[in-house]
Amino acid sequence: MTKTSSIGIIDTAAHTRxxxxxxxxxxxxxxxxxxxxxxxxxxxxxxxxxxxxKGTEANITHTIINLTHEDPATHESISRSRNVKYRSLNYAKLTATSELIAEILENPMDVADARKQLATIVSAKPQVPMLFRRVGWSLVGAGAAVLIGGGPVVILAAFVAAFIIDLITTMLDNRRVPVFYQTVVGGAIGPILAALVQVIDPSANPSLVVVAAIIMLLAGVTTFGAVHDTLSGFYLTGTARALEAMVITGGLVTGVAGASLMLSRLGLGLRVDSDVALTLANLPLLLVASVVVVIGFGLAVQVPWRAFWVVCLLGAVAEFLYLAGANAGFGLVWSSGAAAVGVGLLAAVAARIVRTPPLVIMVSALVPLVPGLSLFRGLLQVSEGEIEGLLSLLTAGAVAAALAAGAILAQSLVQFVWGPARRLQRRSIGPLMALPIALGRGSGKRI
Incomplete structure (x- = not known):
């Protein structure tokens, strides 16, 4: 009986799929x-x-991932598409998957074995329990309260407010409530806790509780990804992510403004004053507070344990560079950009030491510099019909862009000077920051 070549074709197609x-x-x-x-x-x-x-084309448009392979012999195409509707920062999973990708590129394993390893990563227990992640967000709120000049009562209220906010927003998220309404509810909690602070300690500044809660909510809505995608040529994706951040911030402002209005009707007037004087007089306290914010954020997004000391150190460095630049008269935007460049350069070296993607280190270290104050102040002023709000919005946008662009510029310089070691890096417009990078111009084994 004569054998045909159909079996080989089927096997090839199955392998491709x-x-x-x-x-x-x-x-x-x-x-x-x-x-x-x-x-x-x-x-x-x-x-x-x-x-x-060969001949594979990949593309991402906001939440849609597309992958197409065209057989060079038959010109027949096989396409795959996925819709990533829900995204949440999980740096432990990102790091583990990045290491698996590096292992595949270095020595391609059997596809079935690779799928088993990936399934193990996806189904693995969280690095820290939910309670500790929630405490992490509370530490972000408490540390932010210290950074903006809050006292003991304000710090405690910010800690409690952040804990309650994360508890409620997580419950709403589990029920698939749109994120806009989640932030409306989360934003309303800050003024309520602030009103209690006003009753307990009339000498405290209750508005700082609101601002600390805002910074905690905005910490997870980083504009880093939006700027990175835009600078890398993914304009539609970058614009969509920036718009998503604005919608979430708008929900936050709606919640704060609505709760403040209700409290004023009850005779508990609360004016949100987000003006904070930058000074080096309390530098040690501010550096400790920035480390607390980074630790809290690291717990919340599950930064790998081996990288914790690095992100804490670079978080303090970022705060120091920012305060030094601001007090030297360079302004908020240039000071933020300089701090991001410094952190980006150090992160490139630190990433090799702790075997963690540079993205994890940079985003975590720059959280204390998130422009939550300016962004919230601008949106609140605009909602009240004040034209000065537009200037605050532009300042917040410029600070956010400076943080992201500075860190990306630093990575570009590092990979240009020390690499690229593989063709993959030359195919990219911007630097790769979530994958293991082989620095040096030799035949590196990693990306």
């Missing part, structure tokens, strides 16, 4: 855990090439 499915799953995990569009796209193209598939 298996590789595409694995690649899509890997990209989905890192993208949902906090990686940028360029990192996920570069990873997809590299993985398919490692398994011998």
């Amino acid at each position: 298996a590789v595409l499915d694995l690649t899509m799953r890997l990209a989905e995990v890192i993208f949902a855990a906090g990686a940028g569009a360029e990192d996920a796209t570069a990873a997809m193209e590299a993985i398919t090439r490692a398994y011998g598939l």
